[in-house]
Amino acid sequence: MTVTCRRATLDDVDSLYDIIQSYAEKGIMLPRSKEALGRHIDTFVIAEFEGRFVGCGSLFRLGKDLVEIRSLGVSDGYKGQGIGRKLVTFLTEEAKEQDIPKIMALTYEVAFFEKNGFSVVPKEIFPEKVWTDCIHCKKQHNCDEIAVLKRLD
Numbered sequence: 001m002t003v004t005c006r007r008a009t010l011d012d013v014d015s016l017y018d019i020i021q022s023y024a025e026k027g028i029m030l031p032r033s034k035e036a037l038g039r040h041i042d043t044f045v046i047a048e049f050e051g052r053f054v055g056c057g058s059l060f061r062l063g064k065d066l067v068e069i070r071s072l073g074v075s076d077g078y079k080g081q082g083i084g085r086k087l088v089t090f091l092t093e094e095a096k097e098q099d100i101p102k103i104m105a106l107t108y109e110v111a112f113f114e115k116n117g118f119s120v121v122p123k124e125i126f127p128e129k130v131w132t133d134c135i136h137c138k139k140q141h142n143c144d145e146i147a148v149l150k151r152l153d
Contacts, residue, residue, distance in 0.1 A: 008045060057070075106146070
């Protein structure tokens with residue numbers, strides 16, 4: 001299976017919305033409006049297989065030395081085939097190119113991130129995340145996601 005990753009374009013907004021919404025409806029990803037996706041399209045990457053959209057992820061800057069992998073998802077029927085790993089590798093290379101030494105994520109899939117070189121850390125070390133997204137989350141005061149971090153320096 002040859003999967004390619006590329007930067008997202010405005011033509012990808014509907015596909016991004018559909019996959020992110022499918023995860024958001026399950027309560028495992030924050031929803032994003034089509035308008036927000038369009039505004040932040042330059043932060044997204046797309047995974048494709050035979051011209052079909054099969055996954056996405058975003059690298060969102062939280063500070064001068066920290067980015068977050070967010071909105072990472074793989075389409076149903078394509079999970080477990082290494083697509084998530086390819087997306088994380090692509091996003092990690094993006095962070096390296098931008099000279100950003102730390103990548104974090106909030107996740108329910110700790111084992112996946114550990115296989116990709118991340119370590120579990122306390123959420124509280126990321127006040128940047130709290131003030132960017134967590135204040136808008138319905139789970140703000142009862143968050144059950146696990147924070148992971150990868151150092152690139």
